Amino acid sequence: MKHLIIIVTLLFSGLVSAQSNYEKGMQKAFELWGSNPIEAANLFERIANAENDNWLPAYYAAQVNITSSFGEKDEQKLSAQLKKAQDLINDATAISQDNAEILVLQALLHTAWVAYDGATYGMTLSPKVVELYTKAKALAPDNPRVVYCNAEWNMGSARFFGQDVTPYCKDLEKAVELFANFKPETPFHPNWGKDRTIMILESCGK
Amino acid sequence: MKNQLLIIFVLTSSWIGAQTVISGTVTNTKNELIIGANVYLEGTYDGGTTDENGQFSFKTDETGSQILLVSFLSYETFTMAGDVTFMTDLKIKLREDVNTLDAVVLSAGTFQAGDNSKVNVLKPLDVVTTASALGDFVGALQTLPGTTTVAEDGRLFVRGGDANETQIFIDGIRVFTPYSPTTNNAPTRGRYSPFLFDGITFSTGGYSAEFGQALSSVLLLNTIDEPDQEKTDIGIMSVGATLGNTQKWEKSSVSVNASYINLAPYNSIFTNRNDWIEPFETASGEAVFRKKTNTGLIKLYGAFDATNFELIQEDINNEDGLYFKLNNNNLYFNGSYQGVLNDNWSVMGGFSYTHAKNKFNVGDLAIKDTENSVHTKLKFKNRVSNRFKLYFGAEYFATDFQENFNDLTITDAKYGYNNNIAAVFAEADIFISKSLAFKTGVRGEYSELFKAFNLAPRFSLAYKTSEKSQISLAYGNFYQNPSSNVLKFNQDLKSQNTSHYIFNYQYNQDRKIFRAEAYYKKYDNLVKFSDEFPDFNSTFSNDGTGYAMGIDFFWRDSKSIKNVDYWVSYSLLDTKREYNNFPEKAQPNFANPHNLSVVGKYWINNWRSQVGFSYAYASGRTYTNPYEEGFLNSKTKSFNSLSVNWSYLLSPQKILYASINNVLGFKNVNGYQYANSPNMNGNFDRRALRPATDQFFFVGFFWTISEDKKSNQLDNL
Numbered sequence: 001m002k003h004l005i006i007i008v009t010l011l012f013s014g015l016v017s018a019q020s021n022y023e024k025g026m027q028k029a030f031e032l033w034g035s036n037p038i039e040a041a042n043l044f045e046r047i048a049n050a051e052n053d054n055w056l057p058a059y060y061a062a063q064v065n066i067t068s069s070f071g072e073k074d075e076q077k078l079s080a081q082l083k084k085a086q087d088l089i090n091d092a093t094a095i096s097q098d099n100a101e102i103l104v105l106q107a108l109l110h111t112a113w114v115a116y117d118g119a120t121y122g123m124t125l126s127p128k129v130v131e132l133y134t135k136a137k138a139l140a141p142d143n144p145r146v147v148y149c150n151a152e153w154n155m156g157s158a159r160f161f162g163q164d165v166t167p168y169c170k171d172l173e174k175a176v177e178l179f180a181n182f183k184p185e186t187p188f189h190p191n192w193g194k195d196r197t198i199m200i201l202e203s204c205g206k
Numbered sequence: 207m208k209n210q211l212l213i214i215f216v217l218t219s220s221w222i223g224a225q226t227v228i229s230g231t232v233t234n235t236k237n238e239l240i241i242g243a244n245v246y247l248e249g250t251y252d253g254g255t256t257d258e259n260g261q262f263s264f265k266t267d268e269t270g271s272q273i274l275l276v277s278f279l280s281y282e283t284f285t286m287a288g289d290v291t292f293m294t295d296l297k298i299k300l301r302e303d304v305n306t307l308d309a310v311v312l313s314a315g316t317f318q319a320g321d322n323s324k325v326n327v328l329k330p331l332d333v334v335t336t337a338s339a340l341g342d343f344v345g346a347l348q349t350l351p352g353t354t355t356v357a358e359d360g361r362l363f364v365r366g367g368d369a370n371e372t373q374i375f376i377d378g379i380r381v382f383t384p385y386s387p388t389t390n391n392a393p394t395r396g397r398y399s400p401f402l403f404d405g406i407t408f409s410t411g412g413y414s415a416e417f418g419q420a421l422s423s424v425l426l427l428n429t430i431d432e433p434d435q436e437k438t439d440i441g442i443m444s445v446g447a448t449l450g451n452t453q454k455w456e457k458s459s460v461s462v463n464a465s466y467i468n469l470a471p472y473n474s475i476f477t478n479r480n481d482w483i484e485p486f487e488t489a490s491g492e493a494v495f496r497k498k499t500n501t502g503l504i505k506l507y508g509a510f511d512a513t514n515f516e517l518i519q520e521d522i523n524n525e526d527g528l529y530f531k532l533n534n535n536n537l538y539f540n541g542s543y544q545g546v547l548n549d550n551w552s553v554m555g556g557f558s559y560t561h562a563k564n565k566f567n568v569g570d571l572a573i574k575d576t577e578n579s580v581h582t583k584l585k586f587k588n589r590v591s592n593r594f595k596l597y598f599g600a601e602y603f604a605t606d607f608q609e610n611f612n613d614l615t616i617t618d619a620k621y622g623y624n625n626n627i628a629a630v631f632a633e634a635d636i637f638i639s640k641s642l643a644f645k646t647g648v649r650g651e652y653s654e655l656f657k658a659f660n661l662a663p664r665f666s667l668a669y670k671t672s673e674k675s676q677i678s679l680a681y682g683n684f685y686q687n688p689s690s691n692v693l694k695f696n697q698d699l700k701s702q703n704t705s706h707y708i709f710n711y712q713y714n715q716d717r718k719i720f721r722a723e724a725y726y727k728k729y730d731n732l733v734k735f736s737d738e739f740p741d742f743n744s745t746f747s748n749d750g751t752g753y754a755m756g757i758d759f760f761w762r763d764s765k766s767i768k769n770v771d772y773w774v775s776y777s778l779l780d781t782k783r784e785y786n787n788f789p790e791k792a793q794p795n796f797a798n799p800h801n802l803s804v805v806g807k808y809w810i811n812n813w814r815s816q817v818g819f820s821y822a823y824a825s826g827r828t829y830t831n832p833y834e835e836g837f838l839n840s841k842t843k844s845f846n847s848l849s850v851n852w853s854y855l856l857s858p859q860k861i862l863y864a865s866i867n868n869v870l871g872f873k874n875v876n877g878y879q880y881a882n883s884p885n886m887n888g889n890f891d892r893r894a895l896r897p898a899t900d901q902f903f904f905v906g907f908f909w910t911i912s913e914d915k916k917s918n919q920l921d922n923l
Contacts, residue, residue: 025251039255042244045277046253049246075716076308080279117717119764119771119809127434127912134435161858162814 022051026188029060037064048091055096056188062088062105069112078116085109100140101190104149107132111153118160129153144178145190147171148197155200169204172197229263230296232256232276235639240300243278247290266290280306282592304593304637310670312635312645314680314710314723317350317408328406336805337820337865338849340904343406344385344396347425348822349803351758351775352410352723355824355845356796358876358897360393361385364410365727366754366781366797367422367704370689374425375417377505377542380603382560382579386488386513387534389480391876392898397511397536399463401439401450402494404430410758411706411725412680415631415647415664416585419603421686421704421729429494429507433459437912441465444905445472458497465490479898481527484516502545509538522879522893524569531567536560554585554599575609577690597647598632607690621742623693626654633664641670651685655697660685666708674715680708688733696735696746703730717765726755732785739787752783752791772806792838793828795877798845800825814855821848829877832890846872859910867902874900 019027025047032040044061051057065085072078086109092102107129113121114129133150140146151171158165179194228247232240239260246253247268254264266272268290276284281300286293302309317328332346339345344362347353354363361369374384376398388394405428417424439450446467453460470485490511497504513534518527542556560579567573585599608622633647649662666680685701687693705728713720732750740746762773779799782791793799800823807818826841834840851865868874874897881891 021251036255038242042242042246042253042255043251045244046246046251049275050249050251076280076306080306084279120717131435157858161855162811163858 022047022054023188026057029057033064037068040064045088048088053095055092055099055102058088058092058095059102059105059190062086062092062109066105066109066112070115072116075116078112082109082112098139100136100143100146103132103136103139104143104145107136107149107153111156114156122160126157142178144175144182144197145193147178148175148193148200151175152200166204169201172201172204176201225265225267226269226290226293227263227265228252228274228290228293228296229261230294230298231260232262232278232298232300233260234281234300234302237299240278240281243276243281243300245274245276245298248273248275276300280308302640304640304643306640308673309637309640310643310668310676312643312666312668312678313676313712314412314666314668314678314708316413317347317410335807335816335818335851335853337818337851338805338822338847338867339820340395340865340867340902341400342395343398343400343403343427344425347406347408349773349775349805349820350408350410351721351760351777351801351803352423353777354779354797354801355822356827356876357824357845357847357874358391358393358895359796360388360395362423362425363796364423365725365756366752366779366783366794367727368794368796371420371422371686371704372425373417373420373423374427376427376507376540376558377429377556378416378426378554378585379540379542379556379558379583380419380581381538381540381558382577382581382605383536383538383562386511386536387532387564388486389515389517389519389530389898391479391519391895392486397490397509397538398427399448399465399492401463402429402461402492402507403427410723411727412664412666412682412708414645415633415649415662416597416599418629418631418649418651418662418684419627419686421684421702422727429496429505430461431503431505432496432498433461435912437910439463440909440911442907444903445469457499458495460493460495462493463491476899476901476903479520479896481518482515483518484514484531486513486515488513499545501547502543504543505541507538507540509536511536520893522881522891529567529569531565533565535563537562550589552587552589554587555583557582570614572612573609575607575690577605577607579603579605593637595635596632597634598630600628600630602629603627607694609694621694623690623697624655625687625693627687628652628654643668651701653687653701655687655693656700658700660701660703675711675713678708678710678712680706680710682706692733692735692740692746695740695742695744699733699746700731700748702732702748702750704728705730718763719760721760722757724755724757726753728753729783729785732783734785735787737787750783750785750788752781752785754779754781754783754797756780769809769811770806771808772804775801775803777801789837792836795828795838798825798827816853817851819848819850822846827877830880831878832880842875842877845874845876846870847874848872859912861908863904863906863908865904867904868900871900 025043029040029043032043041061041064044057044064048057048061062085065081069078069081089102089106089109096102110125110129114125133153136146151168155165155168175197179197184191232243234240241256241258241260243256244253245256245262247266250268252264252266252268254262256262270289271287272290274286274293276298278300280303282303284298284300328346336346336349344360347362352365356363359369362372363369364372374381384397385394386397407426409424411423413424433452433454436454437452441448446465448465450463466489468485468487473482473485488511492509495506516531518529521528538560540558544554546552558581560577562577565574581601581603583599583601585597588596590596603626605625611619629649629651631647631649633645636644645666647664650659652659662683662685664682666678668676668678670676684704687701688699707726708723710721710723729752731748732752734747734750735744737744756777756779759776764771779797781797782793784791802823804821807816809816824845826844828838828841830838831840847868848870849865849867850869854862856862875894877895879893879895884890
């Protein structure tokens with residue numbers, strides 16, 4: 001029985017190694033993301049370093065840093081994390097210009113500052129965020145993340161000015177539709193945001 | 207069975223390949239463990255993350271010589287090259303990155319406003335939401351410590367220095383005529399709208415060797431690198447109108463801004479101490495063009511304004527008042543380039559041209575003057591390492607000033623001067639650690655006019671005393687040629703000189719900031735002249751001296767009370783000088799010992815409004831009382847003013863703004879003018895120098911039209 005297990009394991013690992021290093025690495029990093037985001041970010045960064053012409057690992061390394069900075073209260077830590085994320089976004093942009101996915105991520109990075117201290121950063125960063133979404137929309141009007149992130153941003157601003165958020169529910173509905181039809185280019189291309197869109201839509205206008 | 211397993215294990219591992227284990231521990235220079243550092247071989251997927259003991263261990267198939275990298279947030283990336291077989295039990299120490307938020311800052315003497323600096327005292331928004339400032343950045347800076355309140359003037363008076371001792375630079379290039387001219391009882395304004403700038407550095411002493419020809423202070427303004435979006439701004443105000451527009455393209459952008467101010471309607475409603483013949487009227491336009499190149503940024507900035515007014519002012523020696531007429535045209539152009547040459551070298555070059563023309567009539571006098579000035583500068587930066595940066599450069603200032611004088615007896619007298627100065631400077635920033643940094647430099651200047659060379663050393667040091675606090679020291683030598691009112695009559699002089707000694711303490715915690723700065727400033731070679739006003743018959747010398755010392759306090763808290771932001775500045779000043787026509791050392795009338803300023807802002811979410819106030823107190827100013835012995839022997843009563851403002855967001859893009867300066871109507875006196883000769887009873891009559899108006903009311907409506915429907919002009923008010 002033990003032999004059998006070993007043989008199966010060997011066979012399986014032989015099968016796995018048929019995958020490229022890149023695929024293995026990316027898969028591993030995605031698995032780590034849930035349990036150990038630091039490790040995941042580090043792995044994405046290593047892959048980015050090895051794959052000089054692929055924007056995806058740098059994109060994800062930046063995304064891990066940005067996502068984990070939401071809710072961070074320590075300004076020093078936040079600033080270090082977002083500076084790192086900005087460097088990674090710059091790397092990704094250098095490889096892939098005029099990429100709507102990267103523009104959305106850049107907008108999220110600014111949003112992290114606004115979320116941290118709206119009074120200080122809202123006035124200066126808001127126009128930059130809006131400009132990024134405008135550009136992203138022009139490049140990829142049917143990208144669900146562009147539509148949903150823009151809608152969520154608009155809802156946040158509307159709440160700040162005490163205005164009605166219901167006009168943006170329609171955008172979210174559209175985003176859900178777009179998500180249903182969205183096919184990422186490769187299994188590792190960005191494909192996130194559907195669950196959150198549905199979650200926000202459910203509470204929309206309520 | 208055990209043997210079998212062993213065999214299989216050996217077989218398996220050999221089948222997988224010969225792997226090397228790379229392991230070690232990562233700490234910082236204080237031997238504290240670093241958790242979560244990324245350790246990997248460059249260009250491979252092989253790597254690991256340090257655990258809670260700072261340890262890492264990973265296997266690699268790579269052989270031979272490889273590069274090991276260790277990176278972690280806020281630390282410099284560690285690099286090690288070597289054979290992988292030797293990479294076991296490594297003890298790696300990461301050095302702190304000195305470019306992080308919590309690193310020490312060379313801040314003695316400097317106040318910054320902007321997004322990029324680590325020690326923001328003011329936010330860009332403050333320039334314009336400060337109640338007393340009326341949208342003038344100079345007005346907002348007057349709420350900072352180190353400045354004295356000279357209400358009727360409006361320029362910056364820093365630490366016992368007169369207004370000429372502060373120089374203003376746009377994108378590192380000198381502005382020769384920064385203020386609009388005005389009558390002598392109404393404050394002037396900066397010529398440049400806050401709209402086009404996003405970084406302001408105000409140094410009240412001890413500044414970098416890059417800046418010269420300023421005895422007391424420099425104000426550095428940076429134009430926006432890249433506007434956020436295309437938009438149109440419309441402003442309709444009780445005193446005029448403004449219009450702005452920004453256009454963006456792929457690599458370049460243009461912003462234009464025009465404004466027209468006319469005080470005629472205002473003067474017809476509110477009483478004014480001046481008797482206006484032609485109302486105060488000014489038209490101005492500004493434009494900025496920016497273009498990104500592959501490795502740099504080109505900026506062109508141009509501003510033009512024309513100001514006219516004509517009036518009769520009260521005068522104690524002249525029953526009918528004193529006639530005054532002014533016609534001013536001012537053109538300023540500034541071009542700069544900033545670029546990266548390679549990984550370590552960058553360059554900045556710039557050029558400015560000023561053409562200023564004044565025509566004024568005072569009583570029977572008619573004076574016309576023309577100033578043409580040029581400034582060019584070239585500066586290199588060499589980033590030798592993260593911890594050692596070298597700056598050096600050269601610059602050239604040229605001024606050609608010509609005046610034409612007419613009165614009842616003299617016709618068409620012409621005179622003037624050329625004041626050209628060449629300068630070189632070099633400076634180094636040295637970070638010993640995250641807690642200790644130096645800046646040291648030297649500046650050499652050659653004045654063609656005086657055929658003299660000056661060498662001015664500068665030094666500053668900053669040391670972090672705790673997580674939130676630091677102390678700084680600064681020393682510097684500063685030279686400035688005399689101003690045009692002297693040079694136009696006499697050029698056989700020397701450069702005036704000051705030395706600054708500054709000690710600064712700063713505490714900075716989560717949107718709360720406290721600063722205390724003590725200083726001593728010594729003046730030498732100040733210009734003296736023999737008459738009340740200098741002219742060709744006056745005798746001039748460089749025998750003037752003086753000193754200023756004091757302590758400045760600043761406290762700002764944007765955190766403790768929700769939606770409330772306030773700051774308090776207090777300056778204590780002791781100064782005396784002998785210069786101009788002073789017969790003896792005296793406290794000049796623009797320097798008062800106590801200055802207090804309190805600014806508060808409250809955002810009311812339900813009303814979509816921001817209300818603010820600004821209070822200024824200044825102790826009495828000196829004047830000469832002929833009934834008493836001595837010069838500048840008496841003091842006026844103290845100055846008080848409370849200003850309030852209210853901005854209301856009608857919609858995110860429409861703002862209604864109102865402000866009242868001196869809402870409580872304090873009757874402030876700036877000084878006294880005594881009659882030249884006694885009256886019939888043998889007494890000298892006197893007249894209190896009062897502002898043109900005690901109060902000022904302002905109402906404006908500002909509308910922004912932009913793609914995002916959200917930006918507004920709140921930051922321009």
